[in-house]
Amino acid sequence: MDKTAIRNAATVILLRDKTTNPRVLMGQRGAKAAFMPNKFVFPGGAVDPDDAQIPLASTMSNTCLTRLAEDADPALVPALQTAAIREVWEETGLILGAQSRWHTAPPEDWVDFAATGHVPSAAGFTFVFRAITPPGRPRRFDARFFLADAAHIQGDPDDFSRASEELSQLQWIPLEEVRSFNLPFITEVVLAEIAALANEETQPESVPFFKNDDEESLFLRLGRKSPLSQ
Structure with a gap:
């Protein structure tokens, strides 16, 4: 696999x-991680081939x-939602699902998730940010960020006993x-967006998109086609 290829991801x-x-x-990524070592990040990761079938x-x-x-690709939309839920489960042990x-x-x-008696659910998710990792990084992702109220967690939100070891200090x-x-820099940018949306009950009018490709970097807003800066 080409590790510099852009992979679709959900956070x-x-x-x-x-x-x-x-x-x-x-949680904190490990010191030896190839991507964002030692950084505190939200749970998330790349879309897997099976995610589209869930x-x-x-x-x-x-x-x-x-x-x-x-x-x-519109066909990617279901997989992004299920990938987000799977990554939360794998990295934190928390369940976003319905019985x-x-x-x-x-x-x-998905075997361990299914064993809890839940099917994944994206109820309450809001799409709030998208960013493509700039060229030259050891890993590149086209990451979509979803905001979700912790009230949708099934079970104790402080129980990380089923989490993998990918993130520490959850x-x-x-x-x-x-x-x-x-x-990471992009996390700081996303947090600024979240602070503005924290008490909003409606969907944001548009979604920021940092589009970094090999030719140029653009700051777009999905839902509003024209670039804001170049």
């Missing part, structure tokens, strides 16, 4: 206690689905303190 910003003491769930109990709003499909049984045998990456960080952590 989830879980927001807790948004009206009282807003906090986001983050049933969803609920999907995102039509507005979000439309913006996910803009400047992208239901699977009608077909789940792929290997914790709910107050928004007012998060910038004191070791963050």
